[in-house]
Amino acid sequence: MELANGTTVQEFILVGFGGGQQKKFLLLIFFTILYVLTLAQNITIITLVALDTHLSRLPMYILLSNFSGLEMCYMSATVPRMLFDLANPCGIISFHACFLQFYIFFSLSSTECFFLSAMALDRYLAICHPLRYPQIMSQDFCYILVAACWILGFLWFIVPVILISKLSFCGSNIIEHLLCDPGPILSLACPPLGNAPFICQIAMNAVVLGNLFFVVLSYGVVILTLMKTSRQGSCGKAFSTASFHLVVVTLFYGSVAGVYLTPNGESQSDLTKTATVFYKAITPFLNPLIYCLRNNQVKEALGRLLKRNLRLMGRKATVET
Numbered sequence: 001m002e003l004a005n006g007t008t009v010q011e012f013i014l015v016g017f018g019g020g021q022q023k024k025f026l027l028l029i030f031f032t033i034l035y036v037l038t039l040a041q042n043i044t045i046i047t048l049v050a051l052d053t054h055l056s057r058l059p060m061y062i063l064l065s066n067f068s069g070l071e072m073c074y075m076s077a078t079v080p081r082m083l084f085d086l087a088n089p090c091g092i093i094s095f096h097a098c099f100l101q102f103y104i105f106f107s108l109s110s111t112e113c114f115f116l117s118a119m120a121l122d123r124y125l126a127i128c129h130p131l132r133y134p135q136i137m138s139q140d141f142c143y144i145l146v147a148a149c150w151i152l153g154f155l156w157f158i159v160p161v162i163l164i165s166k167l168s169f170c171g172s173n174i175i176e177h178l179l180c181d182p183g184p185i186l187s188l189a190c191p192p193l194g195n196a197p198f199i200c201q202i203a204m205n206a207v208v209l210g211n212l213f214f215v216v217l218s219y220g221v222v223i224l225t226l227m228k229t230s231r232q233g234s235c236g237k238a239f240s241t242a243s244f245h246l247v248v249v250t251l252f253y254g255s256v257a258g259v260y261l262t263p264n265g266e267s268q269s270d271l272t273k274t275a276t277v278f279y280k281a282i283t284p285f286l287n288p289l290i291y292c293l294r295n296n297q298v299k300e301a302l303g304r305l306l307k308r309n310l311r312l313m314g315r316k317a318t319v320e321t
Contacts, residue, residue, distance in 0.1 A: 028086040041288035042068035052301040059142040098180040111153025113211040120218040160200040255279035
């Protein structure tokens with residue numbers, strides 16, 4: 001990207017967290033532990049669903065195991081780089097690596113929006129149309145839904161990323177953020193910016209607001225259905241599941257709104273960084289706890305897996321003796 005003096009931008013500088021080295025060291029330890037725990041939780045869920053014959057046939061857990069894989073990718077797209085920047089005060093990232101991070105992170109964010117809609121659809125069909133649910137939400141349809149979420153997510157931001165990467169950048173190459181975000185990147189571009197900011201904003205609004213509207217509508221119908229039902233036992237269990245799903249939706253979309261729906265400006269930089277940390281690191285850590293690890297079916301599957309391994313170990317010890 002040519003500058004006004006004829007030179008070329010080869011790299012950007014991510015400002016990251018402010019403060020001294022002691023604060024950065026404590027943040028490095030905290031986010032390293034958080035990252036490892038998040039990976040461990042999601043790997044546990046994927047392993048349980050893959051090995052347990054009961055869970056692997058249920059559409060909800062097929063979606064959740066793929067969602068766990070997405071969360072690992074989502075967190076890995078930015079957190080390792082953030083840990084590197086905390087350990088290394090320079091914060092230098094190459095031009096191509098910056099836009100690769102931009103594309104991967106926003107593609108995974110879009111994929112998460114589509115997955116939250118898919119899981120809302122699953123709960124809507126299970127609660128509002130229980131008799132038709134097995135026919136509609138078959139395993140084949142579930143895998144098609146999963147593939148559609150991944151494909152749409154990674155197609156969504158191709159055009160905005162290409163348009164922004166072709167802009168000319170002049171003046172400072174310092175990005176006042178934790179990652180390569182379109183807002184701070186566009187602030188470094190020299191005019192004319194063309195349609196890049198408009199198309200990027202349209203892509204963001206469409207994927208976030210469109211999926212949010214679908215999720216709110218789906219769970220709204222679910223809540224109304226549960227309120228009308230007279231079977232309190234099944235109602236309580238279904239309402240509990242739906243409420244925990246709504247917690248995940250609120251955490252994700254609430255933190256995204258804190259980043260992209262607040263006014264721009266220097267006074268908002270700390271708020272933006274805090275909200276970014278929340279939805280790229282804290283939320284992926286909380287999601288497995290909310291969705292699966294408190295679930296009785298998951299606990300039973302974990303118990304079956306542990307018993308099976310203990311029996312195998314006992315047989316192996318008997319054979320060796």
